[in-house]
Amino acid sequence: MEIDLAGYDGVIVSPGVPLNRHPIAAHARAAGVPVIGDIELFAQARSELPAHKVVGITGTNGKSTTTALIHHILKTAGVPTLMGGNIGLPILSRDPLPEGGVYVLELSSYQIDLTFSLDCDVAVLTNITPDHLDRYDGLEGYAASKARLFAMQSPDHVALVDFQAEADHAVLDMAPDGLGCLFLDDVPVEGQENWPALQGPHNRQNAACAIATCRILGLEDDAIEQGLRTYPGLPHRMERVAEKDGVLFVNDSKATNATATAPALAAYPLIHWILGGRPKTDDLDDCAPHFDHVVAGYTIGEAGPMFARILKDAGKTVTESGTLRQAVRDAAAAAKPGEVVMLSPACASFDQFTDYEARGEAFRAAVEAL
Structure with missing residues (x-):
């Protein structure tokens, strides 16, 4: 039995639903109904929330650690913050933050595909390597999905981008004119030997993401250093x-x-x-x-x-x-x-x-x- 979607405001699906082959996508297109996910619902609800900021982190590798690290630094510094998206509890299941809070969201390409109005104050792309190619038209299709995170930003916000991803895939081509941009490769990282849970070259880049993001959000270097030093790491990841x-x-x-x-x-x-x-x-x-x-x-x-x-x-x-x-x-x-x-x-x-x-x-x- 087919469902008649005419008149619906939208179809909400899990990011795990493969829209490239699931029949719900064709039914929604035929009815002119958008297919969205929970992150888009959060984006639509933002105007009703106390004044806040949103950090969105995507990339093939490192996004979980980067998300957890930014959240930890903010929390250690006394900033009201919640972590969600592709990590932890669903963001819609949490109570709203008070004024001045920061939502830190790990975003998979699948989640970005279902999101159309998430304007991140800071959007981070850690890197792009081949992944999930069964869902996309090759590596360029996968990269284009990640790049949509920047396309949704306002010009007065900031993108933090892995330089190689921009050089290989032009991920900023869809970004609005005037969007602030900082390449992760240009972020100095000093004192890594003092951060027990952040050893190795891959964690050097994760730290660069977190340092730059927290500076943009207004944290002082001493507060950032305290968070880096006390970060406990993710379970089962180093x-x-x-x-x-x-x-x-x-x-x-x-x-x-x-x-x-x-x-x-x-x-x-x-x-x-x-x-x-x-x-x-x-x-x-x-x-x-x-x-x-x-x-x-x-x-x-x-x-x-x-x-x-x-x-x-x-x-x-x-x-x-x-x-x-x-x-x-x-x-x-x-x-x-x-x-x-x-x-x-x-x-x-x-x-x-x-x-x-x-x-x-x-x-x-x-x-x-x-």
């Missing part, structure tokens, strides 16, 4: 679980492919690397540039034998531990003070765990049991 006998244990269970694991390997010079699970590829090529940081490998799960061969061929010492609990024991026994035991599996979790969160919790429990 999460510092414990330090035992001088050995740091890091949970990076969210790294479900080699591309996601590579920045974690780059972040520390002496790593006992626990990896494996259900493989998405048959190589570790994206991680290879950082193999010099690997003291030894400890493989688990379905990918264990394959990854063990790759690491041995690269001249690395490997223990085929099989299970995560055993891998933690093996790595802890071998690690020396000043070294890091890191779970960064470069694999999906579904061979031994229900999801990456369960895998990360198991790692934390195994460390606590040492």
Whole structure:
């Protein structure tokens, strides 16, 4: 039975609905009805809210950390703030902020596709690499979706943009004349060694996003530094679980492919690397540039034998531990003070765990049991 959409104000869908192939999109077009999401509802409600600002963060990688970091810095500085969008609780489920508050929204390309009037005071694009190409007409279609975040801004607002994304995809072409623009590459980042949860070159860019955004919002550098220093990190993403006998244990269970694991390997010079699970590829090529940081490998799960061969061929010492609990024991026994035991599996979790969160919790429990 087909639904007659004539006369409706709009159709609200989850960002997970693939509009390029779901029949609701054609029905809505035929009826002249817009298809929108919860972020567009928030945008339409803004005029009824106490005076506030909105920061929108998009990009292929780094947007969750950047969103959480900006929110933490603002909160630490005493600014009323809420975090939502593609992270945490839905923004429409929260009570409105008081006057002077800042909404910090992580925005996936899917959410931007369903949004038409979100005028961000500060819009951030972390980077663009191939992703979700089953939903778009190639990489350029995906980049164009991200670029719409700038097209919705007013000229007196600010865009923070990864220079490479602009050079490769001209993401500012649709932006209004007069929009303020700052390239992330031009933001100085000093003192990263003092921010425990923000190590590695990828977190240097995340910090640049947060520093520039918070300065635009009017925060002083001392307040920003306090937030950077105290940021706890996201669960299961380079999460510092414990330090035992001088050995740091890091949970990076969210790294479900080699591309996601590579920045974690780059972040520390002496790593006992626990990896494996259900493989998405048959190589570790994206991680290879950082193999010099690997003291030894400890493989688990379905990918264990394959990854063990790759690491041995690269001249690395490997223990085929099989299970995560055993891998933690093996790595802890071998690690020396000043070294890091890191779970960064470069694999999906579904061979031994229900999801990456369960895998990360198991790692934390195994460390606590040492």
